[in-house]
Amino acid sequence: MTRSPWSPQFRRLSAGIVSLVAVFGFEGIAVSAVMPVAAADLNAISNYAVAFTSFTMASLLGMTFAGLWADHIGVKKIVTLAIFTLGIGSLIAGFAPNLLVLTIGRSVQGFALGIDLVSMYVVIGRMYPEALRPKALGMLAAAWVVPGLIGPGLAGLMVELYSWRMTFWIVPFLLILPSLILLSQLEKLQSIASLPRADSKKQVIAVLVAVASLAAFQFSTSKVGNWSPVIVAALIAASLIATGWTTRFLMPAGYLRIAVGIPAIIGMRGVISAGYFAAEVYVPLALQEIRSVSVAISGAVLTVSAVTWFGGSWLQGSHRLNLSRERILLFGSLLISVGIFLTPIAVFAPSDTTFASLAASLTCGAAAFGMGICFPTLGGMMLDKSPEADHARHSASLQMSDSFGTILITSITGAVLGLATLKHTLSSQTFVEMWLICGVSSLFALLFIPQIQGKRTYRV
Template sequence: MHDLPSSAPRQTMLVVGMVTLITAGAFESLAVATAMATIARALDGMALYSAAFALTIATSVVGMVAAGVVADRARPALPMLLGVVTFAAGLVIAAFTPSMSLLLLGRALQGLGQGAYVVALYMVVARAFAPAQRARVFAWFAAAWVVPSLVGPVVAGLVVDTIGWRWVFGAVALVAAPAAAVVLRTTWHVPGPETLPDAATTRAGVRRIGWGAAAGVGVTVVTLATERDGTAGIVVGAAGLLAALVAAHFLLPPGTLRARRGLPAVVGLRGVIAASYFATEVMLPLILQTERGLSPTRSGTILTVAAVTWALGSQLRGRNLASSLTYLRLGTTLSIVGIAASATIALPGTPLAVGWVAWALAGLGVGMVYPTLSVLVLDVAPPAEHGAATSALQVSDALGMSLAIALTGAAVHVVVNALGIGGYLLGFGLTTLLGLVALWLAGRTTLPDATTPTNATA
């Protein structure tokens, strides 16, 4: 671990810069989700609506893998710089695009850059902060999503209605640029790894980037296949899923898909908890608007409440009051209860307040789990492999989330068409089951030797 050559004020400046950069990325994600229907209509590209989201997720996987490979060979400022520049280029292209095809190029660059700079931020935490400080920094990372969750959709709507949708991208660039400058200036002298990988390890890194690209293609194919009906959609989707799983086998630590104890279980848990939580989240506004008659603004408040409790859970985790294993078990349990109870919004006559309280509980639980896994992956992995381990954590998150959203959404769509509103219960059942798998995985993040870092209080 290389401490930042500075005093507390300079470290505070670094945290402020990193949190601002994450906030800009969070706002971009939420604002674009709000404005994309308007953008697609303006560019005569409604047929490519889903692709605008799928491409961003797919290229983010490539960015994560590539940044992890570079970070294990250079100072974290290098992948940070490459990621921020790529992200900014994507924003500029999207802001000035005359066509939907160029918008897709901009969205692809945004995902590529954001995936890279997020991994770089984790490497800054690993090399510039003492282990005892990391949980608090990761808690601030989670808190960075609160303000965008509260105001992002509303601000995006106002921007679209007043000065135009292009400023959704332009405003993010204006916020991200100074934040990136602060982070780059503060971390420029943070050194890279003490020993450089040998030639064989370098070749393995190049292969990882190739598998990252394969995973991205697989995710894109699965997402787009769910928009098609009939046998063709099923065949194409199955091929994409197979490609993503094969790539995951090579991208994630050995034993991840078999839930081996230690680092593989830590990385696997991140993907499963992301799948459980976010696949549930995308169903909630849909049910509230189409089945319970709520407006988009009112239905969106259920996500806002969960974002606030997520940040609260992260802040509680940052206090280091219990062991990492305790936080994981408590957080996953709260998430399971919240997901199962939030299914009540699909039942006519059930008070909507029950769903709001339930989803707030799920947010609180996942808010404890995420920073705990971020701390554990740095504790368990050797310092020379922090880049690859951090990249694997982010890749697991992206793959788990995107595949679960696509597959659960497709299954629910079919059942709801056949059974009506009660069909949504299938979706909640699947995501609750994923939560139970996450709870089982939580117990496998520790090793038999009680002295190992995974058992220590983070």
């Protein structure tokens, strides 16, 4: 019996998956580390969150495309498109003369990530036996370890020697080897003959409305302090209502009311993503702006997070936690919330750069360990409870839920940052307020756990 994704019959496939995800990981970690420098260079600190939310919004389009068309045109072609668009987006961002062009490049990169996230789940669901899926999903976290170790240091070196732009320019070259390995293995993947669903047009319209409404939400929050509170509140309410409407077509029935089984699994992923990723976005900025920490050192915090995320993922995949899945998720969720709530120590308590970096590493590392436990656990449960024909669609919904939550909370915290920048009051207190918002949002994950272990199989 095959017990490892690295056994001879799966070795090249696993190497291809890990190497491709590692490139996406390098792009994410390196860009996060240098974004404060890029934003300052482009005079865009007040709109710092836009570079991240535009990326995430575009990923929604990629997820929808992959979820609807992976079976129809083939997973290999979908993965090829992800590789190509990541390379193109990186070049656009690398040559950006202003925030607008940088946002366009980041959006193209986000589209690529959306395709990759869904397609990797589909590949794992179809090319590995059920017994190996937890370990195969754990590989996705492991793939972030190497870029997590070298990404911040390499990004810092690039900034020191030349420019933040090199972190984008290098990506197309890094894609060459993973492309050769993985695409050759995907030839073995048998297609499931299917045409796009009858409601695919509605889903495309829904995701376009979702992106527009989420963009409107971010725009509205950015006007706090500039426009009338009544107008801002009306725009926020309208954008949230529109976003909620789109979940009828993009998520399983019962998503908003936390129905048992698949809807609760997908909903919980969105909640923990909202708190964690929105908090992580501002860690390098806070350390560089408030504590004058270097790019390499502030990025090293992301390295610690990548390693501890892998540790959590490995722990859940090794089956050494003799706990029910509900208790595993409870343990992971509490770690996420505690880590986020303690992150302000890095900038609020009187300290030097060394203490600030260590404090951020410990708190963010704890939260990342919790994410490493929860993410693959929820992903594995989604695959186990879904018919094979629904793997692509449910994987897309899972990733979209992550994006919905992340965009909403990042936009809210971005409004806090923008207002402080506008009033010239950016300080440690600003980041404390943002991280408290993230911590509170992450606590809502506890509401989903009792609904997770339903036995019913759901179809979208």
